[in-house]
Amino acid sequence: MNNIISSNQYRDIDGKLFEIKRQLRQQSGYPFEANDLENFLQCAVEGSFYKNVGNKWIEEDKICYFSVTSKGWTGKRWVEFFTSTGVEIGPLTKGLILSDKFKPTKGITYKIAVFRGDFFLDTTRMLSNIFNTAESKEFDILNIEAACLMREYLKDADIRMMGINWVIVLVLGDLNNIIEFSIGTNPIGNHPKIIASSMNFEEEIKYFPNCGFGFNNR
Secondary structure: OOOOOOHHHHHHHHHHHHHHHHHHOOOOOOOOOHHHHHHHHHHHHOOOOOOOHHHHOEEEOOEEEEEEEEEOOOHHHHHHHHHHOOOEEOHHHHHHHOOOOOOOOEEEEEEEEEEOHHHOOOOOOEHHHHHHHHHHOOEEOOOHHHHHHHHHHOOHHHHHHOOOOEEEEEEEOOOOEEEEEEEEOOOOOOOOEEEEEEEEOOOOOEOOOOEEEEEEEO
16 A cells, blocks of 8 residues: 655655765765665665564674574475465476475474675685685584575565575585575565575685575574
């Protein structure tokens, strides 16, 4: 439902937008985190106003912590859920969820830790260093069920409130293969996604700063 904006509301909102633009034009630079501002404004453009979104996770030193609990859903049930809620799943994603690699559990709580993209420098945001950093903090890789639970738990607005557009969940594949589940959406107008891709563990993949990385906080 559209809301009629009063002249006072329009003046107040316009004044706040003018102040933001004034701050951005300062010769000394913007005094706050520009990436956070951009993500907040994107949420506002899409009408996603979360007053207590931070209650869904705790952030410490650019790592977001939360938990999800399994519900005994089979792979088929997850595919039906994603289809009915408009979440795009690619053919590889669907195949993995429906395969023997998917092991449903019930009542198991996964403690999740998500590195924000800016936890790493542009020169160190590479697959091998991400794994080494996770290992140094005693984080483990997750599984397909955890990736599905995270996609259900995190709305796209939640992910953007973390300061990222995608959460990358890395799952062990066959031999030296790593399966990458990307949870998120493109910033403008696209529907939510959970997309899987396969890569060789020895590949030196470099990621963009809008990617976060999910691990099991054991």
